[in-house]
């Protein structure tokens with residue numbers, strides 16, 4: 001018998017018991033729907049985070065420090081340990097180290113990491129944020145090459161800065177999106193925000209207020225200053241800058257908190273008075289050496305350069321930290337989450353498989369005589385097994401297709417609700433669910449495998465029907 | 475030349491401690507074109523013998539050589555081929571598939587025989603015409619009389635042109651007039667198409683009137699073997 005005819009016979013049987021076939025298939029639809037939406041959620045979360053990593057070039061970034069940063073030990077809060085870490089011998093990060101690193105092949109750009117808390121003042125508007133210093137060369141890299149308005153500074157010494165859209169919003173200044181001016185001017189006037197045009201910000205002066213030690217007030221014994229609040233040792237100093245550009249609003253998952261709210265040219269940032277201890281390293285580390293950096297940021301040309309560059313820098317006696325080290329841990333976490341989500345979905349599918357087994361055994365009991373007839377007129381065991389396999393497989397296949405559709409609809413609705421519930425209004429919407437191609441094909445394959453496995457026993461039972469017994473007079 | 479040679483054939487059923495000798499040391503030959511009737515009391519082993527020849531069941535010992543090939547040495551898949559192409563079984567209770575029309579019942583046998591889809595309908599129509607049912611092609615078994623249903627069963631048995639028909643009490647559920655018609659049909663097939671027939675029947679006189687040989691079974695053994703003289 002030809003395969004097409006076997007398929008035809010399998011379909012005949014399904015068609016004859018429409019309601020039962022429908023209900024059994026519905027079980028698979030729900031099972032696959034549950035599994036697909038669960039995994040789609042896990043995958044969506046993972047994708048959002050990896051995309052953020054990519055967007056922020058974390059896969060091609062290394063952070064160089066002179067001392068080893070052990071995140072775990074720092075988290076443990078063991079002060080003795082931390083003190084020991086600080087005492088470890090180290091190579092200072094100086095300009096010459098920087099130059100050396102820049103010359104390593106595979107390095108795209110390297111610059112010292114300078115980042116400290118400041119207040120920004122624009123007219124009457126003021127907010128606290130972090131200042132980040134970047135070389136002008138960064139203007140050709142993402143995301144700095146796509147400014148919302150104005151442009152990235154092109155001179156490391158100029159007193160111009162780039163401000164993030166979010167920082168302006170913090171200051172109650174909502175910059176109109178020039179592409180869609182209508183939409184935002186309609187809705188977002190509330191909450192005390194004032195809508196401004198970008199040209200009323202770009203090119204305008206802005207003040208950076210930083211805190212610095214007042215040398216003239218510094219007593220010989222610092223403890224005394226705390227006893228004498230009239231003579232504060234810390235004073236505020238104001239530096240004038242000009243806004244050269246506004247940086248695009250970034251996605252919800254972007255780690256803005258890791259970056260600065262304002263970006264200042266590298267050399268210009270050095271001239272801003274500040275307290276030395278924006279980090280514990282600076283406070284406790286050797287302060288006497290001029291022009292040493294806490295850390296250097298290195299960006300590779302591609303991910304392939306990561307390992308060779310890392311080795312070379314480590315040979316220089318420096319310590320290298322990359323977020324991708326942590327990614328392994330994150331990935332393991334996701335694996336566990338995926339496994340749990342997948343297990344829940346699989347339970348649903350196993351229940352559906354029991355439904356298939358039940359339906360098929362019922363159908364075989366009802367059709368014992370028919371199976372006997374088919375054997376008597378020449379049906380072989382293989383053909384009869386195949387007919388039942390095709391029935392089970394068809395239920396699995398149709399169930400998978402509609403299950404995926406169901407899962408997709410459910411995740412769309414869930415995504416809409418989640419976006420409305422958890423994201424502040426005005427933020428770009430986030431896709432919490434992701435249906436990659438492998439999930440679609442995987443779900444179909446999995447459903448087929450499960451339903452065929454469910455059909456295995458019934459199909460064999462059908463194949464082994466004894467025709468003599470099946471055909472004995474009723 | 476014998477189409478079927480049966481020698482020392484035995485079939486023992488075991489039910490726990492009880493052993494039933496359904497067939498004991500059966501030996502006989504059936505020539506090409508013969509019409510053999512098997513008679514005997516209920517439980518004498520008639521159906522068991524027919525099922526063994528039809529490849530539906532397997533013997534305990536002995537040999538069934540059909541067209542030179544020994545059924546007792548065949549694999550299950552080879553037995554399926556035997557059932558499909560070499561023999562056609564007809565049962566007392568018709569055993570048609572209830573949800574399929576007469577035409578579809580015959581077409582199913584053609585499907586197993588590997589006949590291409592486009593030829594099946596025409597061939598099934600021919601077969602049903604051959605048994606006088608051209609007016610009943612689309613009737614379901616429940617819409618057919620007993621005699622018509624048995625004709626459909628015969629048409630189905632003939633579907634893959636078997637060398638031998640194996641009717642097991644084909645007239646058992648029919649009134650005597652209809653029974654006679656079915657017997658006449660079988661006789662006609664035997665004479666005009668040369669189909670060899672080995673039939674189980676209760677009716678002694680029918681057996682004698684149409685058969686070339688009559689085999690009488692008693693408790694699983696051949697009690698009497700009659701050559702009625704009409705051997706071809």
Ligand SMILES: Nc1ncnc2c1ncn2[C@@H]1O[C@H](COP(=O)(O)OP(=O)(O)OP(=O)(O)O)[C@@H](O)[C@H]1O
Nearest residue numbers: 487488489494496515516517518519520521522523
């Ligand atoms: N599957 C089985 N298990 C046990 N015993 C069986 C089985 N099939 C048949 N028998 C026994 O074998 C013997 C022969 O049975 P068989 O059906 O061949 O008789 P029969 O001559 O066809 O009878 P009838 O005229 O009533 O159809 C009987 O005693 C029967 O009980």
Ligand SMILES: [Mg+2]
Nearest residue numbers: 520521522642
């Ligand atoms: Mg019988």
